[in-house]
Amino acid sequence: MKIHSTIITAMAATVLLLNACSSEPGYIPTGQSRVSNLGEAGLKITGRFGHDGSITAPESNLRKMPNQDIFFENIVGRRLANGFCEVSIATTNKSTRFNQNIQYSIHWYDEDGVEIHPENAGWNTLSLKAAETSAIHAVSPTASAASITIFVREITYTK
Numbered sequence: 001m002k003i004h005s006t007i008i009t010a011m012a013a014t015v016l017l018l019n020a021c022s023s024e025p026g027y028i029p030t031g032q033s034r035v036s037n038l039g040e041a042g043l044k045i046t047g048r049f050g051h052d053g054s055i056t057a058p059e060s061n062l063r064k065m066p067n068q069d070i071f072f073e074n075i076v077g078r079r080l081a082n083g084f085c086e087v088s089i090a091t092t093n094k095s096t097r098f099n100q101n102i103q104y105s106i107h108w109y110d111e112d113g114v115e116i117h118p119e120n121a122g123w124n125t126l127s128l129k130a131a132e133t134s135a136i137h138a139v140s141p142t143a144s145a146a147s148i149t150i151f152v153r154e155i156t157y158t159k
Helices: 002-021
Strands: 033-037 043-048 070-079 085-093 100-109 124-128 133-139 147-154
Touching: 043 070, 085 100, 085 124, 085 147, 100 133, 124 133, 133 147
Parallel strands: none
Antiparallel strands: 033 043, 043 147, 070 085, 085 133, 100 124, 100 147
């Protein structure tokens, strides 16, 4: 009975140690962002505003759209004087021969992770000429915004 109890205690300690050493997969440090490749579905750009309202992206975190020469090169966020959050993502078409189009949908969340005004999260189109840089730019709908998720997808035209 004592050996059985010792084994269970050792197993529980191992599980606790492994959980403590791994980071939560969905966790983003305050003031940071993450870009996730969703394969053919596109990209998911997620950021959590810092206490000063800033968001930055680690250089290694910047990504290319699947199947396109569109790169997201700079993610910058700040809190405005009225308390609302603003985010801007530099978006570049690296192709020197082709114009390219993407769509993006912006979702804002409060400190508890509840989406703010989800009815406003429609799809917007961004058209980039060859070798052009533009920006995805947004301001939060309320001052309670704490994080943002932007889904980006390729536009596929059919005949």
